[in-house]
Amino acid sequence: MEVGRLRALLELARSGTMAAAAEALFLTPSAISQQIAQLEDEVGVKLTERIGRRVKLTAAGHALVG
Structure with missing residues (x-):
């Protein structure tokens, strides 16, 4: 897993939109x-x-962010 992809998921979880994460x-x-x-x-x-x-993150998305 690449750190940049995890960072994108984390920011998406925080911000809630692709545009804000970007x-x-x-x-x-x-x-x-x-x-x-x-x-x-x-x-x-x-x-x-x-x-x-x-x-919205799925349960798996929340688990990975955690």
Whole structure:
């Protein structure tokens, strides 16, 4: 697991939107989305679910952030 992907998940958990996480990490929302997708592929479980424009962590996402 790459630290940058974990950092993206942590910031997403804190901020709640891809745009806010991207701004905090000086990346684009697309880059954050790709980082999260790659992390989900690595761990083999869904870590987030979209609710409108916001993103909510699944139980697995919360466990990984913890």
